[in-house]
Amino acid sequence: MLSVDVEKRLGEIQIAAKFATTGGATALFGPSGAGKTSIINMIAGLLKPDRGRIALDDTVLFDSDARINLPAHRRRIGYVFQEGRLFPHMSVQQNLDYGRWASGLPRDEAERERVIALVNIGGLLKRRPGKLSGGERQRVALGRALLMKPRLLLLDEPLASLDRARKLEILPYLARLRDEARVPMIYVSHQIVEIQRLCSQVVRVEDGRTEPVNLEVLLRPTEEIELPH
Amino acid sequence: MFSLTPEEWIAVELSLRIAFVATLVALPFGLAIAWLLARKEFWGKALLDGIVHLPLVLPPVVTGYLLLITFGRRGLVGGFLADIGIVFSFRWTGAALACGVMGFPLLVRAIRLSFEAIDKKLEDAASTLGASTFWTFATVTLPLALPGIIAGMVLCFAKALGEFGATITFVSNIPGETQTISAAIYTFTQIPGGDAAAFRLVVIAVVIALIALIASEWFARRAGLRYHGD
Numbered sequence: 001m002l003s004v005d006v007e008k009r010l011g012e013i014q015i016a017a018k019f020a021t022t023g024g025a026t027a028l029f030g031p032s033g034a035g036k037t038s039i040i041n042m043i044a045g046l047l048k049p050d051r052g053r054i055a056l057d058d059t060v061l062f063d064s065d066a067r068i069n070l071p072a073h074r075r076r077i078g079y080v081f082q083e084g085r086l087f088p089h090m091s092v093q094q095n096l097d098y099g100r101w102a103s104g105l106p107r108d109e110a111e112r113e114r115v116i117a118l119v120n121i122g123g124l125l126k127r128r129p130g131k132l133s134g135g136e137r138q139r140v141a142l143g144r145a146l147l148m149k150p151r152l153l154l155l156d157e158p159l160a161s162l163d164r165a166r167k168l169e170i171l172p173y174l175a176r177l178r179d180e181a182r183v184p185m186i187y188v189s190h191q192i193v194e195i196q197r198l199c200s201q202v203v204r205v206e207d208g209r210t211e212p213v214n215l216e217v218l219l220r221p222t223e224e225i226e227l228p229h
Numbered sequence: 230m231f232s233l234t235p236e237e238w239i240a241v242e243l244s245l246r247i248a249f250v251a252t253l254v255a256l257p258f259g260l261a262i263a264w265l266l267a268r269k270e271f272w273g274k275a276l277l278d279g280i281v282h283l284p285l286v287l288p289p290v291v292t293g294y295l296l297l298i299t300f301g302r303r304g305l306v307g308g309f310l311a312d313i314g315i316v317f318s319f320r321w322t323g324a325a326l327a328c329g330v331m332g333f334p335l336l337v338r339a340i341r342l343s344f345e346a347i348d349k350k351l352e353d354a355a356s357t358l359g360a361s362t363f364w365t366f367a368t369v370t371l372p373l374a375l376p377g378i379i380a381g382m383v384l385c386f387a388k389a390l391g392e393f394g395a396t397i398t399f400v401s402n403i404p405g406e407t408q409t410i411s412a413a414i415y416t417f418t419q420i421p422g423g424d425a426a427a428f429r430l431v432v433i434a435v436v437i438a439l440i441a442l443i444a445s446e447w448f449a450r451r452a453g454l455r456y457h458g459d
Contacts, residue, residue: 046356072353072357073361083350087355088373098360098368099358
């Protein structure tokens with residue numbers, strides 16, 4: 001379980017995020033510029049909150065009062081970025097093994113096979129990221145994040161850079177991920193369809209503030225919820 | 230027939246040795262300072278940047294003189310180093326120090342630019358995958374910056390090879406110890422009948438410079454293909 005209660009001033013926007021997840025897939029939903037990415041960057045350890053506390057299960061990741069700030073590389077939190085961010089100078093294979101190697105985990109062939117099959121990238125292992133399509137790149141990024149055996153998986157609009165056909169291609173993998181890998185997920189998106197398909201819990205982010213909402217409320221078409229795009 | 234006298238060979242060998250040592254010793258410092266300037270914000274950053282670039286804008290003789298009063302036997306740092314057995318004044322090591330200092334701004338500039346060109350987001354991705362700052366640097370930043378690092382090393386090497394003013398001010402012009410190609414050419418042009426010897430060294434200087442340029446192009450292209458290609 002993840003609990004977040006942090007504040008951060010970023011230029012004009014004041015972020016005040018307070019929510020807790022119960023496992024499974026949690027959506028951070030809201031318009032662009034609302035502070036969604038900043039919130040998960042704080043969870044990942046890439047952005048330092050001004051004050052507050054973040055805890056994952058019984059590990060305190062950040063606590064301004066206790067002066068705790070676990071660096072990103074020791075948090076064991078997988079992150080799938082909007083643009084994949086595969087290392088261009090490594091093959092797909094090396095990208096996949098990077099997390100295990102950098103985290104000092106032992107080799108686990110069975111797990112590796114399982115993840116490669118899960119995101120269906122067995123045929124791409126020898127290729128360079130530059131030669132992959134957008135959809136393939138995101139699948140490799142998913143595999144790479146899973147292979148570091150994360151305690152939590154952050155997904156920052158992983159489908160945003162893809163066209164509609166590619167989105168439909170990746171969505172089933174994300175659903176399989178949630179059901180088979182059993183890693184708790186935070187899924188950032190402003191697309192209702194994706195959230196509806198994947199998430200059991202929704203936190204709405206607006207102007208830096210968070211508010212838990214009911215999935216059904218989101219699905220009811222009202223004027224108060226504007227759907228971008 | 231084109232052949233060099235033993236003294237001329239010594240000058241060539243000395244120049245190459247000084248330039249290699251200057252470049253190799255400057256490299257780790259250059260990498261560290263370029264990384265600091267490219268990736269960190271700290272108090273005094275502008276000052277550090279200024280000091281690094283100073284040899285580029287100061288008259289070389291001034292740099293040489295500053296080295297002399299700092300690293301000379303009676304200098305602040307030189308006196309201390311002499312006590313532990315490291316002597317720079319009037320030695321080839323002093324020439325390497327002068328050449329390294331003169332080439333340093335070019336080295337740092339090229340490496341810094343190549344660090345800045347690397348998407349910081351890739352480094353963030355590495356850290357979420359468990360890589361510490363050092364490992365991120367070693368496995369992501371460094372390999373991606375390799376073409377720029379090679380370019381910087383060649384610039385530093387070329388500068389070191391051609392350095393004259395700071396070297397001659399700091400360690401003088403002693404044949405066999407501190408007389409590089411440039412200093413030897415200068416000496417030959419000052420004595421009657423030295424033209425032929427000077428010309429031979431000029432040809433050597435041109436050949437070395439061309440080889441260095443072509444080699445660096447080759448390395449940079451190879452590194453570029455390997456790391457940015459598909």
